[in-house]
Amino acid sequence: YVVGPGDELNIEVYGYSEAHYNLKVSPEGFINIPNAGLVFVSGLTMEAAAAKIKSKLASTIYKAINTGNTNVQVTLGSIRSIRVTVIGQAKKPGTYTVSSLSTVFNILYLCGGPSKNGSFRNVQLVRGNKVFENIDLYDFLLHGSLEGNIRLMDHDVVYIPYYNSRVIIDGEVKRPGIFETKTGDKLQ
Numbered sequence: 001y002v003v004g005p006g007d008e009l010n011i012e013v014y015g016y017s018e019a020h021y022n023l024k025v026s027p028e029g030f031i032n033i034p035n036a037g038l039v040f041v042s043g044l045t046m047e048a049a050a051a052k053i054k055s056k057l058a059s060t061i062y063k064a065i066n067t068g069n070t071n072v073q074v075t076l077g078s079i080r081s082i083r084v085t086v087i088g089q090a091k092k093p094g095t096y097t098v099s100s101l102s103t104v105f106n107i108l109y110l111c112g113g114p115s116k117n118g119s120f121r122n123v124q125l126v127r128g129n130k131v132f133e134n135i136d137l138y139d140f141l142l143h144g145s146l147e148g149n150i151r152l153m154d155h156d157v158v159y160i161p162y163y164n165s166r167v168i169i170d171g172e173v174k175r176p177g178i179f180e181t182k183t184g185d186k187l188q
Helices: 046-059 104-110 137-143
Strands: 008-015 019-024 030-033 037-040 070-076 081-088 094-099 123-127 130-135 157-160 165-169 177-181
Touching: 008 046, 019 030, 030 046, 037 046, 046 070, 081 104, 094 104, 104 123, 104 157
Parallel strands: 081 157
Antiparallel strands: 008 019, 008 070, 030 037, 081 094, 123 130, 123 157, 165 177
């Protein structure tokens, strides 16, 4: 998990010294620890943020951290919300406010997935105005693979284009239906 503005960090100090802090990450990316000062944590993983906080506390008000007589535990309290836009051939396109722990599959569920003309084989995650990932939902729907289930970031765009080609299989088969094909797909 990458820490960002709006997240809340719980800092537990225990041992020779005991304290508890619930600190919200500012829009600029800092937390302000009383009597210790500002620590920049935005963009860091939870592990890196915890190490930075522990180092700051050890060098300022809790010297016993260096000897091991005082310990620090940093956990995630409440998490921030992010805004993700779904465009193209979705059943319910629009902008969604979701938890920062949400993934591509979560947002596809919220928007109802691809519409009748939408592609299941080429869902695009656009990040920073570039296609970050092409996701083939068949891997998930047929095999349960979570490979394309990427965690979303604030201002991501999920684009569902029109399908390119489809094949209808009907008659005496176990799984009749309409199947979207990709270039190079064979009958099997």
